[in-house]
Amino acid sequence: MVRSVLTLWRITGLIAVVLLPLQLHADVYINWQGLEDPSVRDALFDSYQGQHFQAITRLQSAQKSGRIKGNPERASLVLGGLYLAYGFHQEAASIFEAFLATDQPREVRDEAWFYLAKTQYQRGRYQESLAELNKIQGDLGINLQPERYVIEAIIHLQQNRLDKAIEVLNKVDQRTTWWAYGRYNLAIALYRLGRSQEAETTLNVVGTMNATDQEMQDLKDKANLMLGYASLESGAAEKAKVYFKRLKLNGRHSNQGLLGLGRAYSAENQHEQSLVPWLKLIERNPSDPAVQDALMAVPYAFGQLEAYKQSLEFYEKAMRLFQEEINNINIAAEAVSGGKLVEGLIRAQTGESVSGLWTEEKVLNTPEGRYLWPLLTKYEFRETMFNYTQLRLSLGKLEGWSASLDTLQSLNKKRRSAYEARITQLQSQVLLASEKLNHHLQRMAFDELEQRKQRLVQYFNEARFSVAQIYDYAAKRWGDQQP
């Protein structure tokens, strides 16, 4: 008998993943009250249009020129909000700490703390984020309060305070989409506590909800996927099939769903049925790990059916495809080390995509680029790309200022020299930091590629071993004849 190489996607791995919608930066919508000063309102307009650098420059210029009319503390607070909207939380935090305790209305203070907490959460600063959330004194309203609870609960989950997470998640208002995220994360907490039955019931609510948009459909599919694998893990293959069949056939999670469905049949030794989803799956893109799993699962199933000729054919097909994918990874590694892939992503981010030459899709929809898609779902990679992009833009500005200093007639020699020195020093610091960021991006890309490659190499070797086993088995059974 040819041995099984099926590796089950373990529920323990699945439930480690808590869920929050992926956003690069929080949209900061603090409802400032009593805004009158023209400079503040002028800067806010730029910020709301995404022109954060210009917004901060304008407000800081107004502050430095003494042009703020009325309440200077409010102007400082708005500046903190502008930094936050730009994605930089440290300056925002120090401004809020200094000014938020003053005479600001409670609603303004609460919203400011919330957005600061959200940004800190997105930067992986969970302790700080929780501390800011705890400063919120009132109810944030239907638009923010449910999100606040979900963020707080996820931090508790990540720090293994499961009971606290459950307590907070049970407060999420049913009338918002956050409720579905709340239920999903609640199920994770319950699974971790070993309360599987409650977890399943909770998750089933998400898995059967009426999904009104793509985001909710994805969440619904993810819930069913988790239910399916949890059922498989507990030996309830029949139930697992029901959950896997709920997934959309062409949704984001459909590959994992088809893989799971095949496994559910396989677990009950229904190998012919297991081949139906798996044969469909192996026609899809082989860079997807689920497709790679299926490439090994199909010949395994034929082996179980004692159809050794087909088993052999599919193992050989798998080996060919694994080899091609390994080659693609090597090309990707070269493109990463030459800076081509990361550069392409940065250009796609900085708006150099007007000509259509640089979009994330175009950069990543190449045989080698496809392997970097998973990186874009990681905050660390996206934030590092954002930081790298900001430093590159800063370098461009510094270069421009360096070239235009001579045109500023009002600068005397001494002041001009001081500005030149300041620009030069910043240029070297920014250059050094951007090199470090680029290095970090490449490091993350290489780690991703290496992980994927090792998996393929392992599969290739296992396929080769299985082929040898089939030949060995055939030789013993039929002599020198082919199986």
Place this chain on the structure above:
Amino acid sequence: MPSPKVDTESTDNKPAASQSSSPLAVFRSLDQQTELLVKEVLDLSSDLAIIQEEEDNPANHQLLVLVTFDPTKLFTLDYIQLEVDNEVVAAYQYSENDLQALKRGAGHRLYVANLPAGMHEVFATMVGRIPRDPDYKSEVAYKFVSGVSRTVLELNVSSKTKGFPILAIKEWN
């Protein structure tokens, strides 16, 4: 069966791991450095902007016209045109994004320029939509003196009076 050659070598040319720190620690440290540097660049940017603005539009002669909007349920602002001393100097068509920003308290920089000292007159026209009138119009004129200090005029759209949206001008001193 021929056995294809498989490359088991690790992906080469990769940069060395960043010290022994965890990836999250490296990320946090780089994140912190980036923010400090961007803040310094922003500080420099505002310093240079002050110098540049003073050269382009000396404070005493500068006119800044800002549009603000008090949210009204029944009015959609389409565009505003501005004349200074009987000459059209600015006209702006408001997008949905612009209107959202205005409704949230932002002010749109419609016009900034350098004016000679003396008396000037601005004339602003606002066009928008209200129920049963897709070409609703409101106008306002205002005289001011340039050359004494920076002039900031706020063109405010509101419907505080009689329920109909009107355009008003406020001069900030």
